[in-house]
Amino acid sequence: MTQSLRRSWLPLVLALSSLTLSAQQPSASKESDFLSRIRRLTVEGRRAGEGYWGPDGQRLVFQSEREPGNPFYQIYLMDMASGDVSRVSPGVGKTTCSFINPQTGDVLFASTHHDPSSKQQQDDELKFRASGQERRYSWDYDPEMELYVRSAKTGTLRRLTNMRGYDAEASYSPDGQWIVFSSTRSGYDGTLSAAQQKQLETDPSYFGEIYIMRADADGSGVRRLTNVPGYDGGPFFSPDGKRIIWRRFEENGVIANVWTMNLDGTDQKQITDFGSMSWAPYIHPSGRYILFASNKLGFENFEVFLVDIDGTKEPIRVTYSDGFDGLPVPSPDGTRLAWTSSRGGGREGQIYLAQWNHQHALDALAAAPPKQRATKGSGQ
Amino acid sequence: MKKAPILVLLALSAAALWAQAPAPAPSTATSTRSYVETLASERFAGREAGSTGERQAGDFIAAQLARIGARPLPGRQDVFMSFDFTAGSRDGGSQLSTGSQRFSAPADVVALSFSDDATVSAPAVFAGYGIVVPEAQNFGYDSYATLDVKDKAVVVLRYFPEDADKETKSILARYSDLRYKALAARQRGAKALLVVTGPRSPNAGQTVPITFDTALAGSGIPAASLSGKAAAALFGSRSLESVQKEFDTGNPHAAGFALDGVTIELSTKLVREKRTARNVVAYVPATSPVTGVDKPWIVIGAHYDHLGLGRNGNSLATAEDAGKAHVGADDNASGSAAVLAIAEAFARRPERKRNLLVALWSAEELGLIGSSAFVNTPPIPLNQAAAYFNFDMVGRMQDNKLAVQATGSSTTWPSLIERANVAAGFNLNLQPDPYQPTDVATFNQASVPSLNFTTGAHLDYHKPSDTADKINYEDLDRIAQFATTIAARLMESDQAPQFVKVEQSSQTVNRTGVRVFTGTVPDYAADAKGLLLGGVIGGGPAEQAGLQKGDVIVEIAGQTIANIYDYTYALELLKIGEPVKVVYMRGTERRETTLTPAARR
Numbered sequence: 001m002t003q004s005l006r007r008s009w010l011p012l013v014l015a016l017s018s019l020t021l022s023a024q025q026p027s028a029s030k031e032s033d034f035l036s037r038i039r040r041l042t043v044e045g046r047r048a049g050e051g052y053w054g055p056d057g058q059r060l061v062f063q064s065e066r067e068p069g070n071p072f073y074q075i076y077l078m079d080m081a082s083g084d085v086s087r088v089s090p091g092v093g094k095t096t097c098s099f100i101n102p103q104t105g106d107v108l109f110a111s112t113h114h115d116p117s118s119k120q121q122q123d124d125e126l127k128f129r130a131s132g133q134e135r136r137y138s139w140d141y142d143p144e145m146e147l148y149v150r151s152a153k154t155g156t157l158r159r160l161t162n163m164r165g166y167d168a169e170a171s172y173s174p175d176g177q178w179i180v181f182s183s184t185r186s187g188y189d190g191t192l193s194a195a196q197q198k199q200l201e202t203d204p205s206y207f208g209e210i211y212i213m214r215a216d217a218d219g220s221g222v223r224r225l226t227n228v229p230g231y232d233g234g235p236f237f238s239p240d241g242k243r244i245i246w247r248r249f250e251e252n253g254v255i256a257n258v259w260t261m262n263l264d265g266t267d268q269k270q271i272t273d274f275g276s277m278s279w280a281p282y283i284h285p286s287g288r289y290i291l292f293a294s295n296k297l298g299f300e301n302f303e304v305f306l307v308d309i310d311g312t313k314e315p316i317r318v319t320y321s322d323g324f325d326g327l328p329v330p331s332p333d334g335t336r337l338a339w340t341s342s343r344g345g346g347r348e349g350q351i352y353l354a355q356w357n358h359q360h361a362l363d364a365l366a367a368a369p370p371k372q373r374a375t376k377g378s379g380q
Numbered sequence: 381m382k383k384a385p386i387l388v389l390l391a392l393s394a395a396a397l398w399a400q401a402p403a404p405a406p407s408t409a410t411s412t413r414s415y416v417e418t419l420a421s422e423r424f425a426g427r428e429a430g431s432t433g434e435r436q437a438g439d440f441i442a443a444q445l446a447r448i449g450a451r452p453l454p455g456r457q458d459v460f461m462s463f464d465f466t467a468g469s470r471d472g473g474s475q476l477s478t479g480s481q482r483f484s485a486p487a488d489v490v491a492l493s494f495s496d497d498a499t500v501s502a503p504a505v506f507a508g509y510g511i512v513v514p515e516a517q518n519f520g521y522d523s524y525a526t527l528d529v530k531d532k533a534v535v536v537l538r539y540f541p542e543d544a545d546k547e548t549k550s551i552l553a554r555y556s557d558l559r560y561k562a563l564a565a566r567q568r569g570a571k572a573l574l575v576v577t578g579p580r581s582p583n584a585g586q587t588v589p590i591t592f593d594t595a596l597a598g599s600g601i602p603a604a605s606l607s608g609k610a611a612a613a614l615f616g617s618r619s620l621e622s623v624q625k626e627f628d629t630g631n632p633h634a635a636g637f638a639l640d641g642v643t644i645e646l647s648t649k650l651v652r653e654k655r656t657a658r659n660v661v662a663y664v665p666a667t668s669p670v671t672g673v674d675k676p677w678i679v680i681g682a683h684y685d686h687l688g689l690g691r692n693g694n695s696l697a698t699a700e701d702a703g704k705a706h707v708g709a710d711d712n713a714s715g716s717a718a719v720l721a722i723a724e725a726f727a728r729r730p731e732r733k734r735n736l737l738v739a740l741w742s743a744e745e746l747g748l749i750g751s752s753a754f755v756n757t758p759p760i761p762l763n764q765a766a767a768y769f770n771f772d773m774v775g776r777m778q779d780n781k782l783a784v785q786a787t788g789s790s791t792t793w794p795s796l797i798e799r800a801n802v803a804a805g806f807n808l809n810l811q812p813d814p815y816q817p818t819d820v821a822t823f824n825q826a827s828v829p830s831l832n833f834t835t836g837a838h839l840d841y842h843k844p845s846d847t848a849d850k851i852n853y854e855d856l857d858r859i860a861q862f863a864t865t866i867a868a869r870l871m872e873s874d875q876a877p878q879f880v881k882v883e884q885s886s887q888t889v890n891r892t893g894v895r896v897f898t899g900t901v902p903d904y905a906a907d908a909k910g911l912l913l914g915g916v917i918g919g920g921p922a923e924q925a926g927l928q929k930g931d932v933i934v935e936i937a938g939q940t941i942a943n944i945y946d947y948t949y950a951l952e953l954l955k956i957g958e959p960v961k962v963v964y965m966r967g968t969e970r971r972e973t974t975l976t977p978a979a980r981r
Contacts, residue, residue, distance in 0.1 A: 037780055039807035043798035066795075083802030085795070320968070322909065344809070345909075353805075 031320040034306075034361065035337065035354035040344055041078075044085075047348035049340035050327050052171075055102040057331045060338060062351055063098060063109075067091050071125040075109045088150050090157070093118035094142060097169045101215065103176030105152035110168035114159075115144040141166040141184055141204040149215075162219040164188040166204065169233045172215060174241040178263075180212045182233035182246075186224075203253055205231040210246055212263065225265035231256075234280055239287045245271075247279035247292075258292050258311075271311030273373055277302075280327045283309065285334040286358065289365055291318070293326030302326045304339060306361055313368040316361075324349055334358050411724070412860065413853045415444070415717035416775065419684065420709035420848040427708060428688025429743035429750070430467055430655030437684055441660045441740050444720055449727045450662035450738050453759050461659040463753035465743055468692070469493050469590050472649035474604055476574075478504070478642055481613045488607040490587040491648040492575065494559055498602040499647040502533040502571040504614055507636040508627045510536025510561040510573075511552050519551050521632045523564075530569035533644050535614060536561055537624060538577040538588065538605070544630025546953045552630065553953075558588065559599060566601040572646050573603040576611040578624040582956045582979045584608065590650075602648040614639055657685070657742040659750045661759065664727045664736040675766035675876035678867055679737040679828070680722055681751065682715030682771040683744030683819055687842060694745060696842040696901075698918055704844040709851050711841065714775030716740055718833075721860040722769075722867065734766065734871050741819055744772075751819035755826045766876035768823035768830040769863055777835045777855035780807045782862075786820050788812030790829035792877035796866050804862040814882050829877040831866075833859055837901060839915035839929060896954045896977035898922050900933070902944055910934040910965065911947045925962060925975040935963035936975070951977075 031038075042048035045066025052061050058080050063073040067087070075089035075098045089095045093113035100107055112118055145168045147160040161167040165185030172179055187200045187207030199206050208231040213222045225244070226232040231253065235246035244263060248270075249256040258271040258281040271290060272278040278294040289309055295302045297317075302324045307315040319325035323342035330337050337356040340349040418440060425433035442459045452459050471485040483489045505527060513521040523536070540552040558575060565573045577583050585608025611620060616639070627634045670676030686708030690697050695706060707713075723738045737760065743749035755762065767790075787793045787810045794810070801808055814824035820832035835855075840846040870877070899920015902911055910932040916922040927933075933941050937960035939950040954960060959976045 037805060037807075039780060039801070039805055041798075041802065043801065043808065043810060044794035078802065080802060083799035085799065 031318070033364075034318045034357050036357065038352060038354040040350055041338065041353040042351040048351050049349045050097060051338040051340070051351040052099050052329055053331050053338065054100040054105065055332055057333055057336070059100065059105075060351075061088065061098040061100050061107055061109075063096055069126070070122050071129065072122065075107065075111075077107065089113070089148075093121070094145070096145070099171040101149075101152075101172050101176045102174055107150045107152070108160075108170050108172065108179065109148060109150075110145045110166075110170065111148050112142050112144040112146070114146070115142075141208075143184065143188060143204070147179070147181060160213075160217050160219065161222075166208070169235065171236045173237045174239060177215050178212060178237070179215050179217065180210065180225075180235040180237065180244055182208050182231075182235060183211050184208050185211075205233075205249070205253065206251070207231075208233045208249075210235050210244065210265075212244075225261065225263075226268075236282055238283050239285050245281045245283055245290065247281060249277075249279075258290060258307075269311070271307060272315060273371065274315070278305075282329050284330050284358070284361070285332055289361060291328040291330065291337070293328065300324075304328045306365070308365050308368075312371060313365060314371050316364045316368055323347070330356055411721050412714070412717040412856045413848075413851070415720055416709055416713040416851050416853070416856075417848045419713035419716055420707040420846075422705055422707065424707075426688040426690070426706040427684060427686045428692070429465065429657040429685045429746055431688055433688065434657060434685055434742060438658045438660050438740075438742070441684060441716065441720070442662075445660070445662040445723070445738060448664075448720065448724045450664050450723055453661060453663055453737070456759065459660050459662045461661050461754065461759070462656050463659070463743075463750065464654050464656050465746065465749045465753075467653045467655040467746075469650055469652045471590060472497075472651040474649055475647045476604065476606065476610060476644060478613055478644045483606070483610040483613070486587070488587070488610040489604050489646075490590065491650045492558055492562070492573075492588060492603040492605060493590045493650070494562065494599040495603040495648045495650050496599065496601055497649050498572075499645070500533065500571045500602055501643065501645045502531060504535055504574070504639040504642045504644050505529050505532040505636060506535045506615075506623070506639055507565070508537065508634055509540055509552070509556065510534065510564060511540060511555050512564040513551060513555050517551065521552060521630075523636060524568050525632075526635045527637075529565065531571055532569075532638075533572040533574060533646060534565045534568075534570040535574045535576060535611075535639065536565070537581070537627065538575050538583075539581050541628045541630040542578075542580050542624075542955075543628040548630040549953055558603070562599045562601055562603045566599070570601065572644075573601055574614075574644070574646070575603070575605040576608075576620070577605070579608065579621045580624050580628060585611070602646055604646060604648055614642055614644070616642070657750060659742055659754055660684070660740040661754070662723075662738050664723055664732065664738065666735050667730070667732045670734060673733055673874060675764050676734050677737050677760055677765045678734050678871055679739060679765050679768040679823070680719050680771075680863075680867065681739035681741055681768065681819060682719045683712050683741040683750065684716040685742040685745055685750070686711060686713075687745055690842075690844070692746065694842055696917065697844055701844045706842065706844050706846065707848070708846055709848040710773050710775040710835075710838070710846050712744070712772050713848070714773060714851060714856055715771030715833075718771040718774050718856060718860040718863065721857070722864050725860075725864045726867070726871070729868075732871060733874075736867075736871070737765070744819055748819055748822050751822040755822050758826075762826045762828060765823075765828045767867070767870055768820070768828045769867060770818060770820040770823070770830065770832040771834075771859075771863070772818040772820075772832060773834050773836065773841075774859045775835065775851035775853075775856050776838050777852045777859070780805070780855075781809060781835070782806040782859060783809045783811060783834050783836060785811040785816050785832040785834065786814035786824060786830045786882075788880060788882040789814045789824055789831070790877035790880055792829065793831060796869055800862055800865040800869070804858060804865065806858070806862065812882060824882075827879045827881070829879045831863075833863060835859075837914045839901065841901060841914070896951055896956055897979060898951065898954075898975060898977055899924075900927070902947065909942060911941050911944060921975050921978050925973045927962070927964065927973065927975070928966075930966070932965040933962060934965060934970075936960060 045064045048064035060078045067074045072094040075095050078085045088107045090113040095111040098109035145166045163185050165188045167183045170181035184207040210225040210232045230251045231249040235244050243260050245260045247256050248259050256277045256279045261268040274296040276296040281292040293302045304318040304325050305315040321343040325341045327340040341352045342349050424437045427434045427437045471490050474485045474489050474491045476483045476489040508523045510523050513519045540556040562573045588605035687706040690706045726736045741750035820830045823830045899917035899922040901915040913931045915929045936950050941947050954977045956979045959974045962975045
């Protein structure tokens with residue numbers, strides 16, 4: 001559920017692309033063992049991604065750049081029976097990272113539409129594109145980003161957070177009572193040293209930490225769960241609601257790993273250790289294993305992997321496709337997988353959908369060797 | 381004998397098509413199967429435009445349309461729309477004389493396929509390769525820069541400079557088409573064009589075969605190719621080989637010259653064989669008055685003609701299969717079947733806001749002639765057509781992959797396709813480019829928002845082995861159902877899609893410059909990075925190099941290949957008989973081989 005990909009992926013690819021040359025792929029594709037009837041789900045618009053299922057598997061909420069006149073993501077809800085797509089977010093400004101409340105069907109997302117300069121930013125971006133220049137895409141961690149929820153019952157929009165800093169990457173607990181999210185608010189509380197202030201200007205995500213609050217929150221009662229330098233983000237609850245899974249970047253902002261912890265922030269446990277960027281974790285509804293994305297095989301070649309819930313085994317590669325495959329989200333019944341991929345061509349992702357072979361995943365885990373440790377100091 | 385079962389099966393399948401269940405309805409694939417098996421049977425002998433087989437296939441389609449309930453267009457008695465076309469050309473006795481020497485067809489002088497019939501007498505001028513690169517290209521190559529050819533007979537070399545560097549070749553190749561050379565000569569006042577295949581070029585000293593040229597009119601100038609013997613008579617004591625060598629460097633300052641004292645008399649005669657073919661066109665009327673509906677027609681179409689016995693040059697049959705019926709089950713009995721199935725699905729709908737025009741084109745294989753004839757004299761105003769849906773080769777789906785082409789022709793398409801595909805579930809490959817080698821291009825030229833559906837080329841493409849037993853009927857029915865869903869959304873809407881003109885890519889390939897043969901069969905529906913091979917031609921250079929179906933060519937002769945355009949562009953730069961390095965992916969393994977291109981005639 002993170003945007004860190006957008007931040008780090010493209011610009012660093014340009015700087016570090018020589019690293020990808022040594023990436024060797026296994027000779028035989030095993031993708032079809034896990035995924036069948038693969039197909040592109042989103043078509044309209046320049047890009048789309050981060051598809052999250054409603055509790056009955058009949059709806060998918062996602063972000064897509066398809067609003068005329070707005071070059072930023074907006075949030076859309078797709079009816080998986082009729083194919084109808086409707087916009088959930090206001091249409092103005094930037095949005096990201098949506099999630100459906102498993103109990104009420106309310107849609108949670110982050111948005112900047114209250115920012116009076118939203119229209120201006122849209123026009124500036126469109127003008128920039130029209131000039132034919134290529135932006136090294138950078139996610140700006142807009143401190144105007146706040147959490148909103150659109151009520152399924154009344155259609156009204158309610159603001160949940162009200163604090164300077166990027167509040168986003170939010171998701172609900174299975175009982176719909178709690179929201180876990182990432183925020184850079186600690187970078188804006190006025191207590192930064194000069195060095196920290198400089199850090200904020202060059203890389204605000206450094207201040208990203210995980211927070212939890214009640215779903216009926218009014219901006220108060222927010223509790224901080226992490227306190228480690230480097231970007232913590234993309235948190236989700238486990239299917240039993242007892243743990244939180246997220247990804248933690250090292251201070252360098254290049255290497256990330258998947259972690260889990262208790263709801264009060266205790267028992268923080270590192271799951272992956274590839275020494276690369278491993279992120280966007282999501283736990284399969286069976287609770288048995290974690291799906292995540294990593295660029296282990298080449299800096300711009302993200303693939304989906306799976307690993308057992310405790311991270312005791314060596315992760316197993318799921319996708320075999322050049323470019324980007326990430327943000328894997330299994331359907332609530334565990335039989336389908338939605339993920340974001342650039343396999344359709346170009347660098348912009350779209351959402352793909354496939355049947356998920358759960359039994360094969362279990363078999364592969366059973367056969368997997370114990371986890372290997374990344375070689376420290378290898379210079380990666 | 382087959383008719384009775386078809387009736388029953390069709391009724392079943394149409395019900396399946398219109399099942400509005402959220403999950404994809406189980407497909408019976410029976411109606412499309414019947415259509416394909418009939419159209420691709422031996423009795424229609426490959427449905428060559430203008431042949432008896434095409435006529436009988438047209439009768440079969442007409443009977444199906446009548447059974448479905450489609451009617452002749454308003455004001456017409458039947459569903460047949462005939463058009464004339466040129467089925468082929470031959471030299472009718474061209475002659476050339478200079479001084480006391482006389483040359484005649486077909487040995488030493490052969491009219492070019494676009495030549496005017498005329499007799500002219502004029503002094504001869506040699507103009508090198510006869511290439512003019514337009515000034516806008518900023519390249520500076522004009523074979524006529526220092527020549528006055530007014531009222532002269534211009535003699536030019538075929539092709540483009542043989543020894544030029546790759547970049548020069550790639551530019552000159554684009555302006556080396558003989559039609560273009562004839563145009564350049566005519567615009568400078570020349571009375572005739574004579575083409576010589578130089579001794580340093582492939583096919584040296586040979587006349588140019590009369591290619592199939594569907595234009596009914598000539599190019600406004602008599603034009604002929606000469607044998608090496610006839611050419612030698614014009615050049616007298618000069619060695620054509622050393623003359624050519626001077627031009628082969630690509631040096632733009634190499635100047636042509638008058639062939640001193642040589643006056644030629646040229647008489648060209650081209651016999652064009654005209655034939656008549658038939659589009660089959662009907663419509664399923666709207667159920668309510670269409671007043672107030674924006675653009676009250678939706679058009680669906682597919683070509684039903686194919687290559688007959690494969691004698692017109694488009695056949696890829698192996699030597700042992702040559703002359704057999706090219707029954708064209710996938711190309712394009714499959715598309716014809718999809719159109720009939722969709723027409724029936726709409727005929728059974730209780731409500732239709734728009735008229736559905738159902739067209740089965742002929743002479744597509746000869747250059748989109750049938751659909752062009754329709755668009756040139758349209759029986760309905762084309763600005764009243766909300767959309768056109770084309771189906772060409774939709775019977776060989778693999779791995780759930782479906783290419784939808786021309787999606788750039790309206791901003792409406794992506795959202796309509798996305799919604800319809802949520803239930804249909806294809807792994808879509810969307811291609812915005814409407815300039816496709818099928819009838820969708822004709823409607824795009826007529827500013828009608830269009831889509832083409834295809835499952836792509838395969839090893840049986842344009843061979844007698846493209847038979848009905850190899851068709852994937854279940855997925856063919858899914859495609860028909862998918863297109864029906866998209867068309868139905870449009871049919872129910874009061875508004876029509878906006879047409880968007882897609883600029884023709886500057887990379888769009890001009891195949892006239894390509895004269896090498898590599899024996900590769902590109903998979904046009906693929907979305908691979910590189911050129912995915914749908915197959916290789918038996919015994920061809922690619923097969924000899926060890927390439928096979930499924931390989932992805934990523935580099936040839938040092939040129940990286942990202943797509944089919946890059947590939948064809950790279951082919952222009954290859955030399956016949958000169959081995960080049962080919963880098964390709966087999967699975968995830970990067971491999972290299974050496975390929976030696978052969979000559980294409």
